[in-house]
Amino acid sequence: MPPAKPADAGPFTPLDFQLVLLRRMADHNADLVEDARHTLGASVAEMREANRRWQAMRHTPRSRGALSRYRSILGEPESVTPRRIGDLSCEAFLWPVPLWPDLRFEVLVATGGVAWNEWLVRAPGAPSPELRALDDLAPWSCTVDEAARAFAPARPLEGTAPTRWGLAFTAPDSSDAPDGGVRRDCVAEFTWGLLQRVAVTGRQP
Structure with a gap:
């Protein structure tokens, strides 16, 4: 290259x-x-x-809207899909990210053109990782929504910066141990929607 x-x-x-x-x-x-x-x-x-x-x-005081900015940088999106999240109707704009071929950069745009979420998600059709225990949660291995589904019910946490998110959940130690081993209370940190690290905060009785 x-x-x-x-x-x-x-x-x-x-x-x-x-x-x-x-x-x-x-x-x-x-x-x-x-x-x-x-x-x-x-x-x-x-x-x-x-x-x-x-x-x-x-x-900058004359900054263009988020969607216009991403179009100017990344070109036309790979796909635009209607999405409904709770009571909110929006459109999901997806762009490929060559560094992570199995991921896409997603911008969720509500009515009126307001972008309210911008992060990395799994590409449509790409296989999601198998997440069964803490030892499956390596850095960059999964996205926010994949971890939330795998360890439901997960509780979203406010991030330490605009591009960061957190999830609190309970997960077993190891997928290889009988019954998954000891269950731990955990907090996972994500940047731009991609897992960065997991901290164990407690042990389930």
Whole structure:
């Protein structure tokens, strides 16, 4: 793969956007981010510059809406699907993310064009991981909705930043142990919808 061009040379590209995703994940999984950055052919400086430009775009007084911004960076979406979540009717816009071929970047847009959620989800038709116990929850192994389904009932938690989410749930230690082993109370942290780490907070009686 050819080296990445400087982040400030020309328009903000899909490569730059993937660097933004990685920059937010570096706090939790520096080794995975470094490997992914090398796959993209980008330097640490380019990742930082891409994130700086992204923040500037988001916070400029004349910033375009989220959907328009993603269209300008990622092009036309791969698909647009009507979605109903509770009482809310919206449309799900999906874009491919070359760094994670089995995932898509999803933007949920409500009536009036307001984007109210932006994160990574499993690509339509791609197999979801088998999540039965804590030892299945490796970093980057699953998305928010996959973990919530696997360990229902999971309780959503407020994240520490706009691109972060949390889930509280109970899960067995190991899928290989009899009856799954000891059940633990856990908190999982996600960045851009992708699992970053799991902390054990207690033990079930």
